[in-house]
Amino acid sequence: MAFSNTYIIGFAGAVCVVCSIFVAGSAVALKDKQDLNAVVDKQTQVLKVAGLVKEGEPIKAAEVTKRFEENLVPRIVDLATGEYVEDVDAKAFDTQDAMDDPATSIDAPANDAKVQRLPKQAKVFELKNPDGGVGAIILPVQGKGLWSTLKGFVALSPDTTTIAGLTFYSHAETPGLGGEVDNPKWKALWPGRKVFDDKGEVKISVIKGQAGPVAEDPYRVDGLSGATITSRGVSHLVQFWLGKQAFGPYLEKVRSGAKK
Numbered sequence: 001m002a003f004s005n006t007y008i009i010g011f012a013g014a015v016c017v018v019c020s021i022f023v024a025g026s027a028v029a030l031k032d033k034q035d036l037n038a039v040v041d042k043q044t045q046v047l048k049v050a051g052l053v054k055e056g057e058p059i060k061a062a063e064v065t066k067r068f069e070e071n072l073v074p075r076i077v078d079l080a081t082g083e084y085v086e087d088v089d090a091k092a093f094d095t096q097d098a099m100d101d102p103a104t105s106i107d108a109p110a111n112d113a114k115v116q117r118l119p120k121q122a123k124v125f126e127l128k129n130p131d132g133g134v135g136a137i138i139l140p141v142q143g144k145g146l147w148s149t150l151k152g153f154v155a156l157s158p159d160t161t162t163i164a165g166l167t168f169y170s171h172a173e174t175p176g177l178g179g180e181v182d183n184p185k186w187k188a189l190w191p192g193r194k195v196f197d198d199k200g201e202v203k204i205s206v207i208k209g210q211a212g213p214v215a216e217d218p219y220r221v222d223g224l225s226g227a228t229i230t231s232r233g234v235s236h237l238v239q240f241w242l243g244k245q246a247f248g249p250y251l252e253k254v255r256s257g258a259k260k
Contacts, residue, residue, distance in 0.1 A: 082248075148172035162192065
């Protein structure tokens, strides 16, 4: 049986309409679940960099939330002054949203991390010690790699100069090359490295090639083989966010408080 061109075009159009409605409906129906999964994944990365979840450890969403709420205290920091902001709901605050909103962000100064907007306020996390003290400070970081913006967290020891961990929850770098920022062996090279030199200047960097052990070469980390631009991007983003243009004033306040 032969069909007319009008019938074929009409049938194809009807199929397209039905499929588009199905896809759109599925996207709407799954949005809440996708948003929840994104929150849980980000919390998992915070727990990993805080040492509360081991690499490869199977963990359910409920356990992630439990560990997160029991061990981490969210705080809002004013980046210009380095002071804590007490009249903001820290749990509901989203640093990325603050960066994206012109009303809550400013043009970032020129920087090698290629960060375009700087939030006026940002959320950090304090890892609670059993004795009530702070075991680590966890800061959000991001910057350009080769193909994407890498977004993650860096954990600092209470002295604010020793790195306790680094992890990324979002990027689109090349698997096997720049994507090795997710490799547990590479991330294990970061703990113990030093951020600041004796003059208080940011000195940590990812080098091309192999760095020495922490005790002998505290300011450098091995580069990613075949991923020079991604390695350089990680250097730049860590240097920017821990430097004077971003969390530097806050870290100086923390150090001053600890000395007192």
